Amino acid sequence: MADTLQTPPAASPAVERLQAPPAAARFRFLTDRKLATLFIAPALALLLFLSIWPLIWLIRLSFTDYSVTRDVPASFIGLDNYVDVITSDQTHKRLVTTLIFVVGAVGLQTVLGFTIAYLISRRMRGRGVLTTLFLIPMMLSPVVVGLFWKFMLDVQFGVVNSFADSLGLGRAEWLTNQKLALFSLIIVDTWQWTPFIMLIALAGLTAVPKYLYEAAEIDRASEWFRFRRITLPLVWPLLLIAIMFRAIEAFRLFDLVYILTGGGPGGTTETISFQVYKIAFFGFDTGRASAYGVLIVIVVTIAAQLYLRYLNRLQER
Amino acid sequence: MARSFKLTTALEIAVLVVLAIVMLFPVLWMLETAFKDTKDIYAVPAKVFNFTPTLDHFKDVFGSDSPIAKGFRNSVIVAGGSTIIATGLGVPAAWAYSRFDIKAKKDQLFFILSTRFLPPVVVVIPVFLMFRDLNLLDTRLGLILVYSAFNLPFTIWMMKGFVDEVPSEYEDAAMMDGYSRFEAFWRVTMPLLIPGIAATAVFALIFSWNEFVFSIFLITDPDTRTAPSAIAGLIGGTTIDWGLVAGSAMVFAIPVLVFAFLVRKHLVAGVTLGAVRR
Numbered sequence: 162m163a164d165t166l167q168t169p170p171a172a173s174p175a176v177e178r179l180q181a182p183p184a185a186a187r188f189r190f191l192t193d194r195k196l197a198t199l200f201i202a203p204a205l206a207l208l209l210f211l212s213i214w215p216l217i218w219l220i221r222l223s224f225t226d227y228s229v230t231r232d233v234p235a236s237f238i239g240l241d242n243y244v245d246v247i248t249s250d251q252t253h254k255r256l257v258t259t260l261i262f263v264v265g266a267v268g269l270q271t272v273l274g275f276t277i278a279y280l281i282s283r284r285m286r287g288r289g290v291l292t293t294l295f296l297i298p299m300m301l302s303p304v305v306v307g308l309f310w311k312f313m314l315d316v317q318f319g320v321v322n323s324f325a326d327s328l329g330l331g332r333a334e335w336l337t338n339q340k341l342a343l344f345s346l347i348i349v350d351t352w353q354w355t356p357f358i359m360l361i362a363l364a365g366l367t368a369v370p371k372y373l374y375e376a377a378e379i380d381r382a383s384e385w386f387r388f389r390r391i392t393l394p395l396v397w398p399l400l401l402i403a404i405m406f407r408a409i410e411a412f413r414l415f416d417l418v419y420i421l422t423g424g425g426p427g428g429t430t431e432t433i434s435f436q437v438y439k440i441a442f443f444g445f446d447t448g449r450a451s452a453y454g455v456l457i458v459i460v461v462t463i464a465a466q467l468y469l470r471y472l473n474r475l476q477e478r
Numbered sequence: 479m480a481r482s483f484k485l486t487t488a489l490e491i492a493v494l495v496v497l498a499i500v501m502l503f504p505v506l507w508m509l510e511t512a513f514k515d516t517k518d519i520y521a522v523p524a525k526v527f528n529f530t531p532t533l534d535h536f537k538d539v540f541g542s543d544s545p546i547a548k549g550f551r552n553s554v555i556v557a558g559g560s561t562i563i564a565t566g567l568g569v570p571a572a573w574a575y576s577r578f579d580i581k582a583k584k585d586q587l588f589f590i591l592s593t594r595f596l597p598p599v600v601v602v603i604p605v606f607l608m609f610r611d612l613n614l615l616d617t618r619l620g621l622i623l624v625y626s627a628f629n630l631p632f633t634i635w636m637m638k639g640f641v642d643e644v645p646s647e648y649e650d651a652a653m654m655d656g657y658s659r660f661e662a663f664w665r666v667t668m669p670l671l672i673p674g675i676a677a678t679a680v681f682a683l684i685f686s687w688n689e690f691v692f693s694i695f696l697i698t699d700p701d702t703r704t705a706p707s708a709i710a711g712l713i714g715g716t717t718i719d720w721g722l723v724a725g726s727a728m729v730f731a732i733p734v735l736v737f738a739f740l741v742r743k744h745l746v747a748g749v750t751l752g753a754v755r756r
Contacts, residue, residue, distance in 0.1 A: 204570075435599075
């Protein structure tokens with residue numbers, strides 16, 4: 162009540178601070194139109210030079226049998242590379258591996274991330290400290306994360322096996338067993354990126370208006386009902402954004418594979434990104450790697466567009 | 479009623495604590511390893527508390543003939559250079575996108591951000607060939623350019639959010655007083671954007687500091703390569719000096735954690751590339 166009786170705050174200080182205007186303004190020749198071009202063009206030029214031009218080059222290469230190691234000019238071979246990649250058994254296997262990874266890792270991250278966020282949001286004290294601590298893995302470089310875990314999962318002296326041993330569970334070849342390696346990758350990725358889902362879910366959870374819960378309390382709604390009917394529907398859009406974002410990133414996974422397993426054992430952890438790398442930098446079959454790359458770019462771009470459109474719709478609401 | 483409430487609260491706290499320990503353990507373990515004697519590192523069963531700390535590995539990291547120290551120097555140059563370029567190009571572009579009616583503005587912005595989602599392993603193939611022709615392979619300049627392009631979409635999106643928060647009426651008022659549009663931007667809006675620019679630059683710095691895929695493919699020369707590929711290079715041989723790996727990984731990670739702590743208010747916007755704002 163008392164608030165309404167106070168005098169309104171003084172007018173915006175930013176306007177008061179303005180100095181006396183100069184007699185004749187400089188840069189008058191820069192009309193809005195010119196200024197917009199001048200400000201946007203350099204940024205677009207850089208993107209054109211280092212994102213779009215390479216992409217065009219990639220598409221051009223994908224129709225040839227070019228190889229980096231040969232000096233013979235490449236010849237045009239039409240859609241052969243694409244047919245090769247799409248019909249290859251190996252591609253299908255790598256795609257399955259990648260999809261298992263995406264579903265497993267993102268699924269686990271979502272469940273864990275949301276749980277942690279939900280538990281944190283119910284705490285009054287220590288919220289800031291807890292959030293900060295949980296966020297550490299996400300800020301680390303994939304190199305650092307990969308090395309951390311390679312060390313911890315080592316068969317002989319790794320701490321994970323050491324603990325498992327003392328608990329009487331025996332040792333496991335986390336990164337060299339065909340059945341375990343992909344699972345280990347999922348665990349490591351989950352460790353690094355659970356904080357990401359947590360952070361965004363937490364942003365959604367803290368934005369749920371308190372009065373909704375108070376109203377539910379008056380209606381004697383059960384805790385589960387409150388969660389199901391108030392919390393989840395309000396957090397879901399933001400959570401979905403986090404999931405989509407993570408799915409796109411997980412789909413192009415490369416760095417963890419490179420450090421932890423090198424695609425092995427027996428190719429069981431070879432993601433499609435890693436296969437492209439092998440074709441390009443070991444097989445030196447640049448043309449085929451390019452065709453493969455173009456296909457991945459198409460998938461990722463469609464996914465990114467869906468993500469951004471959804472985001473846009475959400476923001477306009 | 480009251481008692482069961484307390485019980486669930488205790489349970490919730492217990493679950494949180496367990497999860498926090500699991501999430502933090504790898505970091506603590508690496509930190510511990512960095513301070514352990516090489517002998518203790520390979521001890522089976524693992525030594526958790528009973529070891530004598532040593533600073534040997536950190537001395538190795540910064541030693542005069544260490545490949546890592548050079549990597550750190552290069553990383554500072556590359557991350558710093560690319561952040562300056564991305565900010566210099568991105569801030570004006572973000573302002574222009576925020577203030578002017580530009581044809582197909584939404585599509586342009588979507589297009590800009592979607593370049594950031596391109597898989598690095600794929601983009602690196604043509605970039606590698608391009609840089610070979612331009613003699614940019616194995617140079618810091620090449621990497622600076624790539625990272626600038628990689629950070630630019632983020633900078634534009636993040637900064638557009640900050641510019642949108644500054645009312646355009648301030649600029650209108652300044653122009654009414656005789657300022658030109660450019661002066662209104664430079665003298666009125668720009669000072670208000672400084673905190674936002676700082677936060678955005680810190681994120682760009684973190685992204686290029688941590689980046690790894692481009693750095694291993696575009697630079698193989700030990701003199702110009704950045705810290706991530708220098709550290710990754712430590713595990714190439716048959717024997718791995720895990721103490722040195724742990725030490726350099728810790729030294730590498732600490733600045734990032736400090737910077738991340740400084741911009742913690744903007745983390746949600748930062749990690750979603752400026753797409754999600756609260």
